[in-house]
Amino acid sequence: MTKRDVQYPYAQFSKRVYMSIRKVVLLTIVLASIAFIFSLLSSAFIWIADKLFKPNFMHDWYVRTNAKNDGAMDRIPFMKYLFPDTSDWSDNLADWLSFKDGGLVSIVLMTGLTIAGIMLLIYVITIILRHHKGEMAPFLNDIESVKLKKKIIRSIGAGIWDIYDESDRKLKRVEHGARYHLRKMKVDIHTTLDKGQPKPTKKYSVVIRKPRKITVNKLVLHKIKDLQDILTDLTDGVSFDQMKVTANRRYYTYGGSVEKELKEARSVVRRRERAKNKVEQALEVPENGLTFPIEMLNDVSDQVRDEKQKAEDFTESVKHKVALSLSNSNLQTELIDTFVSSKTAVLKYSYSYTKNHPSDDRIAKSVSDELKIEGVTCSSSAGSLEITVPFSDKGINAIQIPIDFKNIVEKHIAGNKKLKPTDTLIGVLPNGDSVIKSLASAPHLLVVGTTGSGKSVGLNILIMTMLAHNTPDNVQLIIIDPKKVEFPHYNDSPYMVTNPITEVEDGAIALEYAVIEMENRYKLLEQYKVKNIEAYNKLAAKDSSLKKMKYLFIVIDEFSDFKDSLDDFKAVEKSIRRLGQKARACGIHLILATQSPRSEVITGIIKANLPMKIAFAVSSRLESSIALDDTGDSISADKLLGRGDMLIKIGSSFTRAQGAYLSDEEIINITTHWREKFDKPVFVDYKSIVARESGDEMSSEKEEMYSAVTSLQQTRTDAKKTEPRMNALEKAEERKEAKKERAYKVDMSKYFKDVPPPKKRAEKKVDTSQKTAVDSSKKDDNKKTASDILGI
Structure with a gap:
């Protein structure tokens, strides 16, 4: 039996019954249809039966033959069954094919409906049991x-x-x-x-x-x-x-x-209408410092009180067993304090350190075995020990203390003059303290968490808390939502630069727009000689000619889907790297969220530029390690309890907290109020801006290319003019080299030193007196050696 079968014990049997009912009904309809057709054709079948069976020839022959042989044929086994009496068969067939009771149609229908009715009753019972089990x-x-x-x-x-x-x-x-x-x-x-x-x-x-x-x-x-x-x-x-x-x-x-x-409750509609009549149609934040009436948030104070009492009773009931387990681990402890969080009971002890001090994991396992509760954690430091025991979230003993978001907003957000524009609620610590951080100091954020971990709710809490004390003049958003279903409530919101982007190609263009916006903002900072957005806005407050610079938050949900759907992710990675490195000073911040923190998705380049990380429950220790740069602590994100249980990492420090809950109903009410309260937004045509910027870059490139081509053409023209002269110079050089080669002489006698000299022939005496005068040049030739003659 699988875990799902245990969780839904009647579901599989119920589905089998349901499928069987479908098959029985289908089979009944088919058989009833065939029987109905036979009934319609009954006259033809009866006529044929009358012709075949009414005369009863074979039976009459059997009777006569048997009588002649003194019943001898009856003594043959089964012989009489081979020749039955068929005289009434046609009448029986007529009754059987009729629509009267006992006919074929009525038998098929009654049988099928009876079986289907019994199975339907069983199915209804299983449905009731499934409802009882929570479906x-x-x-x-x-x-x-x-x-x-x-x-x-x-x-x-x-x-x-x-x-x-x-x-x-x-x-x-x-x-x-x-x-x-x-x-x-x-x-x-x-x-x-x-x-x-x-x-x-x-x-x-x-x-x-x-x-x-x-x-x-x-x-x-x-x-x-x-x-x-x-x-x-x-x-x-x-x-x-x-x-x-x-x-x-x-x-x-x-x-x-x-x-x-x-379906939206009528009380909520009435509450929204009352709020609508009370709000002022102005951009100024009211005296309480909130951009929406606090009444739009659900009041869970009574539920918190009741669940907290149950949690304290539970804590009292486990004290003795925890102390016994610690004693069995050879630890002499003294209980200092106990308190309850949203999902856990925390017991703090002091103890004296010994040589055989067990590890935190071993202590946690010992306590878990003693209490028979999974998920117990332990963390120890010098002289102190903290045991965290999770509450049960199922059955009649389930304990779930909701985070009182309305109370937090009233206490820490409303009317708080010390809040920075980018301050927001991250979560609530086990001791009840709220974790309020400035996202500008992060300056960029990575959020991870699997389905059901509370990641999407956590993102909405980050956004809604920050917008609760900021007008659209202070903060704006770009939301990239590849899933298309998480942020529809922000459509036409005055805080949006554009409606939530659901196409990944448009998301890549939006990131390019953010880079362009960043560069333009830096030009303004340089022009007015200020270092960051805070200094610029102080200057703009004094000079009415300057326009206030808004904080811009870029939220990318399901970053893994965003990455996997893009053909050219390198361009997106480049944009994220540039924003991560430079965008902080000019008020642009990234919030990346993903269900699957795989190494190929959260690359080293991206992770290095997202110093603040929030991890809700993930599927494996590996994913926790990738997301948080796991340091080997006893608690990792794969051990979190889900439903808003989170680890916050800022720098090298870890903090465990519980996220607040904000329902879709509350988000719809608040965003609707903003659309009614503030002016209708004028969205930025970010695609045109990027296209225009790309066009300018292409124009610059074309100008450079044109200059290069012009220079090359001029060079070729000059080369054509000087080509004849260059050819003449080359030929002159060749002739000069050839002359040098001819003037260079080599003595070849060394190559003929082993060759025997030719035999001397008898020389005839010549009368020199009769010899004509020899040309001086010819005499010189006779005196030349073999090397001279060969010209070597």
Whole structure:
């Protein structure tokens, strides 16, 4: 039995009954239709039966033959059954095919309806039991899960009738096995209202059994590689986790959840109308320092008081067992203080350090075993020990102390003159102190957390708390929301530079716009010789000709989806790096949020420029390490309790806190009030600004290119004019070199030193007196050596 079967014990049986009812009803309709057709054609069947069976020839022959043989044929086994009396068969057939009681149609209908009725009763009982166990819409969820399963099978091409290569039998066998496993997937949808939550959550689960054959398994993985995105599309934007493998490595699972929209209560509508009549149509913040009436926030003070009393009783009940566990760990402790937070009881002890002092993890495990409660943590320092015991969040003993957001706003935000424009509520410490930080000092923020961890609510708390004490003249937002469902309430908000951006390509352009805005702001700072936005705004307050510089916060939700959907992520990474390095001084700040803090998503460049980090519950220790640069502390983000439980890292210090809760209903009321209170926004055409800036850069590049081409053409023209002269000079140089070579002489006699001299021939005496005069030049030739003659 899986964990989900334990959580919803009647769900699977109920779904099987539901599917059986569908099959029985379908089969009944088919059989009843056939019987009805037979009944309509009964006259023809009866006429045929009269012709075949009424004469009763075979039976009469049997009777006569048997009589002649003194009943001998009756003594043959089964002989009389081979020749039955058929004289009344046509009459029986007529009754059977009629619409009267006992007819074929009535028998089929009665049988089918009886079986379906019994099964329907069983199904109704299971639905009641499921409601009793906390499911809010089991019948509708069953129908939706069946439809979703069909859509998934159709989307991944795993249907029976989908065509594949019939000629390759091996491929056919593997393909058939893969599709069979995919068609057997389990799709479950459950809507429940968890303890302490004002709105129900619809939870989706898709489970695929892992095939045993490697080839089939590879094909299954290939078919479901994009299933996470397919599920998001098929469920109208519900965010699903990446594929996970169960501990026994037998199933692939996908999980997702979304808060279910509820109809707005009349009291809320009346409260909003009263607030609308009271607000002033002006840009000035009222005397209480808030941009909306405090009455728009839900009052949970009574619930806080009741749940806190239960938490204190629980703390008293575990004191003795915790002390016993510490004593068994050879620790002599003394209880100093106890207090309760939203989800935990904290017990502080003093102790004397010993050589055999156990580790914090060992102490936590010992206490956890003694209390039989998972999630106990321990942190020790010099002479002190702090044990944190989580409350149960299920059953009748569940304890959930809500954060009184309304009280925090009244106490720390409303009328607080010391607040900076970028101050906001991060969370609440276990001792009840509020963590209020300036996001400008962060200066950029990374927020991580899986589905159900409270990440989206935490982002809304950061935004809404900051906007609660700032007008649109002070703070503006750019929200990039690839999921398209988390920030629709901010449409047409006066605080927005543009409506929430849902297309990743537009998000990349918006980041380029932010870089351009940053550079323009730096030009202003340089022009007026100031170092940062605070100094500039002080100057603008004195000089009416200067326009106030607004703080700009860029919120990117589901950064992993944003990254995975972009073809050129390097450009986005470059923009984030530039903003991270320079944007702080001019009042531009980044808030990046993601469910999956993978190393390829949160790269070193990005993480280095996001010094402040908030981690809600994540799936694994590795993700916690990537997000927080894990230092080996006893608590990591994968051990958090969810529902707003967080770790805050600023620099190298960690703080554990609990996030406040703000319902969609409250957000809608407040954002609607802002739209009514402040002027309608004039959105920035950021795409045109980026295109124009890109066009200017292209013009500069073209000018440089034109200058380079002109210079090259002039050089070529000059070269053509001097070409004849250069050719003449080259030929002159060649002739000069050739002359030098001819003037260089080499003595070749050394190459002929081993050659025997030729035999001397008898010389005839010549009468020199008769010899003509020899030309002086010819005489010189006769005197030349072999080297001279060869010209070497």
